[in-house]
Amino acid sequence: MKHDMPFPAGEESLLSTHSVYGAPCWVSLTSRDLKITEEFYSAVLGWRWRPAKLGEPFRIALADGVPVAGVAAVAAMWQMAVAWTPYFAVRSADEAVSRAAERGGTAAVGPISLPPGRAALLADRDGATFGIWEGELFSDWETWRASRPAFIRLHTRDAFDAAMFYGGVFDWAEPGGCCEVQYEGDEVVLRSQGDVVARIESGALEAAPDPSIRPHWQVHFAVEDVAACARTAERHGGSVLSLGDDEAVLRDTDGAQFTVTARRFGG
16 A cells, blocks of 8 residues: 555645544545546535645545545555545544554554645554544634535444544543533434534444445435435446435445435434
């Protein structure tokens, strides 16, 4: 795996990760074909695109002019999995990597310097992949939260065990911190300023033949019409894995899995 990984690409920002440490701050997609990826997500989610500073295979997705996600068409070139990956804001990338390792996680890449910050790609102790970012944010955080994915959800073996892992890495229990952990039935819910930004649920199987059943982070995008997004995804070469009134689990043309969530239902 190369070390010039498709971490969040340089956008001007107003804040640093120090102000929102522990919270999700970005999502990034690795794909095979940039043109096909752009066409698919433009149709399904209404995104527009701008170049990223890392070079030609990289793009920044815009929703109503706000940077909301990064795309890197490097999966085939770098022999990487096609997938959506969430990134969490940290005060120190080195410290976060050390904390993850102490708790049984692993570092796939990094930390490496990518001005204006530092990044790493990690896996938790059940194998779910996530990223960390230290440095300037790529969009004003409040604006990104309003235009962002509705939230991210970790499907894992044991929600409470996973919450202990991530809480230790990201200081979720620190007084005065950016995030608050709550236990709601069988789920662990992460809130920031009252909004749900992440959910953790039990039931994933580590050795399942189907990757969608193994521990993984799932990105949920808020949309106005779930059924219309599902139909559009199929028309543009994607597939619908499940469809309900409020959510649909979709795969894009490369096979990356994501969820569209009714805007009224997202939090």
